Each structure stands twice: as structure tokens, then as C-alpha cells.
Amino acid sequence: MASALSIDATFPAPVREGAAAPLLRTERLTVRFGGLTALDNVDFEIRRGEIRAIIGPNGAGKSTFFNCLTGVLRPTSGRILFNGENIAGLPPNLISQKGIARSYQITNILPNATTLENVRIAAQSRRHGWSMLRHHSAYRDIIDKAQGVLDAVGLGAKAGELAANLSHGEQRNLEIGIALATEPQLLCLDEPTAGMSAAETHDTMELVRRIAKDLTILIVEHDMQVVMALAQRISVFHYGDLLAEGTPDEIQQNPRVLEVYLKT
Secondary structure, eight states, X not given: OHHHHSOOOOOOOOOOOOOOOOSEEEEEEEEEETTEEEEEEEEEEEOTXXXXXXXXXXXXXXXXXXXXXTTSSOOSEEEEEETTEEOTTOOHHHHHHHTEEEEOSSOXXXXXXXXXXXXXXXXXXXXXXXXXXXXXXXXXXXHXXXXXXXXXXXXXXXXXXXXXXXXXXXXXXXXXXXXXXXXXSEEEEESTXXXXXXXXXXXXXXXXXXXXXXSEEEEEOSOHHHHHHHOSEEEXXXXXXEEEEEOHXXXXXXXXXXXXXXXX
8 A cells, every 4th residue: 555655646736825714623523432432532624725635544534534524423522613613413414504515435316316406406405495385496596506516517418317327427426516516615525536437537536626616625535646636635544543644745755654554
């Protein structure tokens, strides 16, 4: 695994310096499952407009961390501050309303609904909620919003296609579109290129770069070439601890990180 860290990649521009408070910060975030400590007093922050990657061996705590941020798991202790508000322990629907969206490692779409319907449902949940008295077609703004999202993720021409009929890469990008339709400030991407061909991976990387112009992005990814090419900063998790943080160049040269990967 250590050799995967020593790759020739074109790094993105460094994070813009600024005195603004971080968009998201965790303070002593801890998760225990019985006698197992999955996260151990993790202090983490990400600033607005940043693309941050989280890497680490299996069992490092990456998924647990994502699950806490998005309300899937309630932390044992600690705080999660988003826009200065403690959101630790809130359910996923409220966290979504606060402005955090997520794609999942396993594609999470409605296969028997059209591509447009998948995105429309997400957009409607953000803007109007649900009404038993009005058909969704009455919300013209929602349809326009959903179509705009599909155009943004390269699926505009497939609005009427059943999601089940899309290619694997298109389904993964549809899931990103579903997340975007909720109008997030922070987008959490869990293994967005998993199972993709080289061409699909390239297209998804370009998509992430495009949408990052208006978003803060936190990405968990095992493909080191994707990580090194996309991330401005990288956080390395190891057995529930935050082992190291830095630019891609710094992480590639960090002896503690190389040691962890050599041992796996």
C-alpha cells in the first residue's frame, strides 16, 4: 500500500487562506460499541470551499465518522459543530435540512423511478416537504430544479430513463445529483468511484471538480490517485484516531502514514 502513496499527481491549488471559522468542526468526538472504541476523541475541522479527503486502512473509523456527521450514528460523546451549531445526535432528516448531504458507498437510488423522479423527490423534500393535496407536477420550480441538477451531473438527456437502466457510473453520479438537490453546504462522498471503470472514474473526478466551485466537499476514497488529484488536504484515520493531516505532498512523505500503510 505504501507504493500507492508515491504517485505522480497534479495537485490542485492550495486551500485559500482566510480567517473565516470552519464550516464543520468536531471536538473530542468519540464513538464506542461496547468495549470497542471506533472513534477516540477526534478533533477535526474543514473550512468552506475546501475539498478534504479522509483515508485510512479498513477499520480506521472513516465510515463511523461519516455516519456521525450525517446522523446515522449518535456519538457516545463530543460535539459536531456545523455553522457553529452543535448537531451531534440529530437525526439524518434534520441534518439534511441544516445543509449536509451524503452519497453512500453502496448506490442508494430508487431503481424503478426515473432519473428525474429520483432527483425531484430530493429537491421537493428540501423546498416544499410533502403534501397529500397537491401533485408534484404543480411544483414547477421543483421540476426545473431537478432538471438543472441532472444537467449539472451529466444526466440531463436521461431524465426519463429508469434509474435501474443507467450504467454503474451513471447511477453513482445520479446519487451525487440526489444529494445536490437538497442544496447542501457540505457534501460527503463515500467511495464515489468504487467499482467504476477508468473512464467513469475520470468523469466523476471532473464532476467533483465542477461542483466543488460552490460547495465544501468531504470525501472518503480508497483510490489514492483520485485522492491525490482531488484533495487540497488529507486526514488520515487509524484505529479511531486522527493520525495525520496535511497536503497531498505532505501526506505522501509522512513517515507515520507510510508506516501505517506498510503494516496493513
